[in-house]
Amino acid sequence: MIQNEKTGPDPVLASLPEVLLILIEDQLSNNESASDEELRDYFIACGLTAAQAERAVLYRRAYATDFCWGDATPIRAGEALNFNPKTGWLEPA
Numbered sequence: 001m002i003q004n005e006k007t008g009p010d011p012v013l014a015s016l017p018e019v020l021l022i023l024i025e026d027q028l029s030n031n032e033s034a035s036d037e038e039l040r041d042y043f044i045a046c047g048l049t050a051a052q053a054e055r056a057v058l059y060r061r062a063y064a065t066d067f068c069w070g071d072a073t074p075i076r077a078g079e080a081l082n083f084n085p086k087t088g089w090l091e092p093a
Contacts, residue, residue, distance in 0.1 A: 013056060028059055040054060040056075
């Protein structure tokens with residue numbers, strides 16, 4: 001996982017076209033069956049460079065464990081949100 005995910009948008013991935021960001025974030029959030037290598041290869045087949053694909057896969061754990069709302073995602077904003085049952089609010093992960 002990327003260690004500096006709370007520092008703002010990812011400098012490599014956040015500037016990708018919206019359609020690619022949607023695809024990447026969907027796969028990172030929902031694809032539990034593919035291995036990291038298969039996911040990397042899929043991203044490359046969809047138009048990412050090898051470096052972009054490898055970096056995207058590094059976010060897999062964050063997308064699998066944190067709730068992402070709108071643009072508050074690890075790639076777009078540097079953080080995701082978690083639901084706090086005590087307050088009833090979404091808070092930074």
